[in-house]
Amino acid sequence: MITMNYESTHNTVTEKLPLVVEIIGPAGAGKTTLLRALSRRRKTIKPGIHPSKIKQFPFFIRNMFSLLPPYLRQYRHSRWFNWREIRSMAYLKATLQVLEQQAANNGMVTVLDHGPMYRLAFLRALGPEITTSQRYTKWWRSLLNEWTATIDIVIWLDAPNDILLERIRARDQRLSIEDKCDQEAYGYLIQYRTFLEDIIAESVTDRRVTLLRFDTNQESVEQIVDEVLATFDAVRRL
DSSP states (O other), X not given: OOOOEEEOTTSSOEEEOOEEEEEEOOTTSOHHHHHXXXXXXOTTEEEOOOOOHHXXXXXXXXXXXXXXXXXXXXXXXXXXXXXXXXXXXXXXXXXXXXXXXXXXXXXXXXXXXXXXXXHHHHHXXXXXXXXXXXXXXXXXXXXXXXXXTTOOEEEEEEOOHHHHXXXXXXXXXXXXXXXXXXXXXXXXXXXXXXXXXXXXXXXXXXXXXXXXXXXXXXXXXHHXXXXXXHHHHHHHHO
């Protein structure tokens, strides 16, 4: 994890190592709003990484060749990974590669939305039966270790269920949760939090990842931005 500053040999410029941040939280929690507000406040904040298909393709091939044999031996009675899961698996490796190539960017803060922690949590919780296999578990655990050594800060945004549903249903775009009745939607949100709680607990146990949690119904965007930016600066001084 990158959490320190260092000075140039001429003592005229303080170079800040980059930070990697992930924003997580259910739909309606305010992730996009926070990311836009952070980007307006500091030009060094870069929203997201989207590896090209060309960069992701080698990892797609590697994953499929690695997991197809155990699937055919033990799990062919169950479903295979769907396209969303396949893309998430390739994203997890390709994005690490991109971050390594950008490591020298002075002072940059890369903020990921629906990033690695989110994807790892949902692959484990909602993936096909082959995710219980020894080979997949080894792959998943290795990636979790790599990402917890890469991510500096996780920002968890949330709000009461009724507030989230009100925000979601007020949007123009259609989201799958919109069409659920309140009881079904609440169940989905509870399940979402449970998945993320498990993986975040594993990630912050040894303090490798700094966790910030905010109720966006209780704190304004400006208040959250102030605290987040102060944490960015504090983590760099460690």
